[in-house]
Each structure stands twice: as structure tokens, then as C-alpha cells.
Amino acid sequence: VKLVGEETFRLCQEYLDDVLTVDTDALCAAIKDVFQDTRSVLEPAGALAVAGVKQYAEREGIDGKTLIAITSGANMNFDRMRFVAERAEVGEAREAVFAVTIPEERGSFKRFCELVGTRSVTEFNYRIDDAERAHIFVGVQIRNRGESAQIAQSFV
Template sequence: MASDYLDRILKAHVYNVAIETPLELATVLSERLGNTVLFKREDLQPAFSFKLRGAYNKLAQMKPAAIERGVVCASAGNHAQGVALAAREMGIPAYIVMPVSTQTIKVKAVEALGGQVLLQGANYDAAQVAAADLADRKQLPLIHPFDDPDVIAGQGTIGMEIHRQTSGAIDAVFVPIGGGGLIAGIAAYLKSVSPDIRIVGVEPEDAASMHAALGAGEPVTLGHVGNFADGVAVRRVGDETFRLCQKWVDEIVLVNTDEICAAIQDIFEATRAIAEPAGALALAGLKRYVAEQGVREQTLVAINSGANVNFDRLRHIADRAAIGEQREALFAVEIPEQPGSFV
């Protein structure tokens, strides 16, 4: 029920660790796109991601006796930092299982927050299996990164802030989707108080698990997902997040890697901040939506969800950004291995 989630969000405990992030006007980009574009700056959170909202709210809603020996979670990075930070604030251990492919910056950040990191599994789904086994062996609670009502409610406080910061005077909100917890929470709040606001999810073309689930009418497990936007590389969305998205999300936009890179550049030029690929996903979808729908003179919000990116990835991102903006093209040709082929 919408009223149940609205109540959960209003009662969520997040501000012991989270800040109310600004909603910033991207002036030059707004002029270029012919719409008012606002960035919700979740990259400015203490752990450089929105994830600490849901993680802290989940732990805050649990009985102290249930978590005094510690908690376990699986994450590709940002949920791990959120759980580690929340656990540190509460003075309890946090055991964090991360895929072996996790970016170094995210592993070090979790360790700096006091989390005990175990690198297991090729992707998030494999890490989640390992985390569940660890939680069972240690008899500790497993903190799910997205498919949990308290986690969803914590993320939903972003929707509450957006509505307060704009008095509801917006046309659409663009939200990145991994497992679906962020968009489920934002949609639950905004659709409860301003049903006419469009909620648009954005996924990478090679990790479109919610798009596939909505098309099938139920969660499905993708055979493979791309890892460029590792923060949203989830093969299967949650049952609860799917239910909420099926009810409240208006549409989903799919974008490619080059469009994500171009959005990272746009965010840098507007804010001088460097978003991670998943963090720029919403803006990439907003730009495609504007181009395909031809909308003008609307107020559009993009959730800048995170900024945990390895420095050594920036050259690749910069190279692909020009292709994403269609200022350059990439061609591939096959050349026979015989004399004179290059002449």
C-alpha cells in the first residue's frame, strides 16, 4: 500500500549519517536541452552515494540485540560503504562480501569505514550467495541492498526531499535502477503526494533487469550483465522492488555505455564533480528521453546517485564521451592478412 510506504518514509531514520542533499540547477545543460534540468546531488553524501540512507534506516529499525554481534551484506561497493558507515556509528562489526571485480576505490573506502571485506564471486549475485552463507554460519542478520521495506523507505527520503525542495513543481524524475530499491522508494513517496509526476527509470542496455522483469510480468534472471556501470550490475531485481515499480514507475529508458560517458562529462562540466557510471545513469536517460520524446520547457530531475569511481577509468570515459555525444564515430573494419592490404 502507498500509505504504508509513505508512513515508513516519513518515520525513516537517516539523518544521523546522511545529509539533505542540494537540488542544483544545471544552467548550461538546461539551455542546451530546452528544459529545466535539476541534479539531486547524492554524490555529496558522506560515503559519496545515496546507499547509506537505506542501510542506516534498516539497522536503526532493528532491535539492538539482533545486531549487537554484527551484520553481513553483499555489495558491489556503495551499499557496502553505507552498511560499514552505519555499523561504525552503532558500534557493531560489519562483514562485507564484495565481488572480486569490485573497484579498488570502493574496497578501500569500506575498509576505511571499519568494514571487514571478503572478496568472493564474479559478480553481485555470486557475492550475495556467499554473503547469505556467511550470515548463516555466523548467525548474523543479512542486510539486503535493495529488496527490503526499511531499505526502500530509507532511499525514499530522497523523494521526500525533492518534493520539499520543489513544492512538487516538477514534471519527471529520472532514477537509476540496479536492484530497484532507490526508484521504488522515490516512486512510493512522490506518487503518494504528487501522482502526476512521472517516474522514469534508467538502466544500461546490457544490465536491464527491471526492464526485462516488467516485460515478463515477473522478476527474471538475466544470463549476463555488463559491468561498466558496476553499481547497477544486477542480474535479477527484487520481488518487492518489482512489485512497487510495476505499480508506480511510468517507463524505463535504456542507454548505452557511450551515453553514460557523455553524461559523466556533462555532470563534470556543470558541477566539477566526477560521477561514477551508475551515478550518471539518470542523466543519460534524461537526455535520451528529451531527444526521443521532444519535450520542452519541463522541469526534470536527475538523481546523481554516486561518485565512487577509480581514477584510472577516466581516460576511457573521456574517450567514449565524444562518441556518446555523437561528436565522433567509432568504426571497425576487417583487413585481410595478405601483402598490400594496407595500401
């Protein structure tokens, strides 16, 4: 919404202990989780609670406890399901997606592949920009969120 209602804002100030923000990838992962568990398709707004609970549990190191998320809505556009499925891998920290610019010269692509190493490439797109550089969009399989930052540093 563009503007939070006065009464809603007042109630949030009074009763909320914490507020979390989640990104699109986390929402997509939550939609996928609910679908796999219940065969129900949530709209992104309805999956916010699941994404937030997952983030909260990870942040607080909660394991083996029951947490409850109230979900709602099935107002999902069928054409958006492909986007959700693709982004869920990133949200689950199983894939990292990078946009990299490399010199358009002999050996650049080989050096890039050496940086990726033995990781599985899940998506790849190579576009020549001009005579001096090319843009690479690449998805790489990862084991955890920390590995994503480590890979990004190797591209710098």
C-alpha cells in the same frame, strides 16, 4: 545486479510509466556533462538518470523545459576516467567509431580515405591481418547520430 529484488520489482511495476535503456557511450557523456556543470564525478550507475533524461528529452522533442535527474555515487576508479573521456564524444554524437576491414592491396587505403571525405579523423589504427586484408579502427567527427549511420552505409 544479477537479480532484481522482489519488493523493488513490485514497486517498479506499480509506479513506473516507462523504462529506458542507455548504452555505455551515453553514460560516459552524462558523466562528462555532470563534471562540466558541477565539477562532480559520478560513477556510471549514478549517471544513469542523467543519461536517461537526455535520451527521453531527445526522443520526446523536449526543449526549454526543466527536467530532473536524481544522481548518486562517486565510486569512480581513476583509471577508468580515460575510457569515460574517450567514449563521451561518441555518446554526445560528436564522434562515430568504426571498425572496417579493407583489402590489403594497392589503392584500398586511398578509397577508404575518399569515403571519409572532408570529415576530421579523430582516431586511427591500421592493422594488417594477413596478405589479403587489413583492419582499420577509425574515429570520425560527426554532426549528429544520423550522419553516423550514413557513414556506416558508405563503408558497406
